[in-house]
Amino acid sequence: MEQFDYEDAEFPVREGLRLVHNETWNLTANAGNWWTGEQRVAIVAETRNALTCQLCEDRKNALSPYSVVGEHTHLGELPETVVEIIHRIRTDPGRLTEQWHKSILEQGITDAEYVEIVGVLIRSVAVDTFARAIGVPERPLPDPIAGEPSGYRPKGAKLGLAWVPTLAPEDANEEEKKMYPGGWKAPNIRRAMSLVPSEAIGFFDITDHQYLPTETMWKFSEKVRAISHVQIELVASRISILNGCFY
Numbered sequence: 001m002e003q004f005d006y007e008d009a010e011f012p013v014r015e016g017l018r019l020v021h022n023e024t025w026n027l028t029a030n031a032g033n034w035w036t037g038e039q040r041v042a043i044v045a046e047t048r049n050a051l052t053c054q055l056c057e058d059r060k061n062a063l064s065p066y067s068v069v070g071e072h073t074h075l076g077e078l079p080e081t082v083v084e085i086i087h088r089i090r091t092d093p094g095r096l097t098e099q100w101h102k103s104i105l106e107q108g109i110t111d112a113e114y115v116e117i118v119g120v121l122i123r124s125v126a127v128d129t130f131a132r133a134i135g136v137p138e139r140p141l142p143d144p145i146a147g148e149p150s151g152y153r154p155k156g157a158k159l160g161l162a163w164v165p166t167l168a169p170e171d172a173n174e175e176e177k178k179m180y181p182g183g184w185k186a187p188n189i190r191r192a193m194s195l196v197p198s199e200a201i202g203f204f205d206i207t208d209h210q211y212l213p214t215e216t217m218w219k220f221s222e223k224v225r226a227i228s229h230v231q232i233e234l235v236a237s238r239i240s241i242l243n244g245c246f247y
Helices: 015-029 037-052 054-063 080-091 096-107 113-131 196-210 229-242
Strands: none
Touching: 015 037, 015 113, 015 196, 037 054, 037 080, 037 113, 054 080, 080 096, 080 113, 096 113, 113 196
C-alpha cells in the first residue's frame, strides 16, 4: 500500500523521494535481522512518542542527563531498555557516552539488536522530518508483516572503529559488499551500521534521495538537485550544528 503520494503537499515532491519513503515503510514493516515487523513498527511508534516524554525533557535541560532519574513516558509495547535506547537517541544523542552504551549491553541488548534499533529509528525520523518540513501530517505507521528475524550477523565484523563491531569492505562477502557500491572506499559513516547490512543499505537508500547520491558526494561542481552542491552542504552544516552533530 502506498502511503507516500504527497498529494496533500503544497510543493511538488520528487518521484524518487516518494518511492524511497514507501520502500522505507515497507522495510520497517518486515522482520529484520533481530526484531520482528511488529517490534520494528513499535520502535517507530516509540520514536515519535519520545518527543512527549517528560523525563527526556528534564534530562535534556539538565547539565548532565545522568543526574536526572525517573521513568520514561512510553507506550508499553517494548522492553524498558529498548525504550531507553530510543528515547536517548531521539531526544539527546549528542551526550551519549560509551559507558551508557556498555550499560545497555549489560541489560541484555546485543550489539546487533542495538544497531537495528538505530537503523529503524533514524530512517523513521528522516521520513517524519521531511513531512514536517513540507507541511504535511506524519504518515500512519505501516501494518506489520508476519515473519521471523533472520538472525544474520556478518562473520567479518570486528570491534575497533566504533562502540559496536563494523564490517570493512575487505572482510565482506559478495552479498555484504552491496553496502559499499561502486567501489566506494567506505568511510566511517558508511560502515557505522554494517553489523546489520540491511539497515546500512536502507539508510543510504534514503540518504541518496534526501541528501545526495553516493557517487556524486565528492563531485562538488556537479549539480544534481535544484540547488547547488555548495548550498546543500551549507544546509547540512547548519542542521548538524543545531543537532549537535560532529559532521
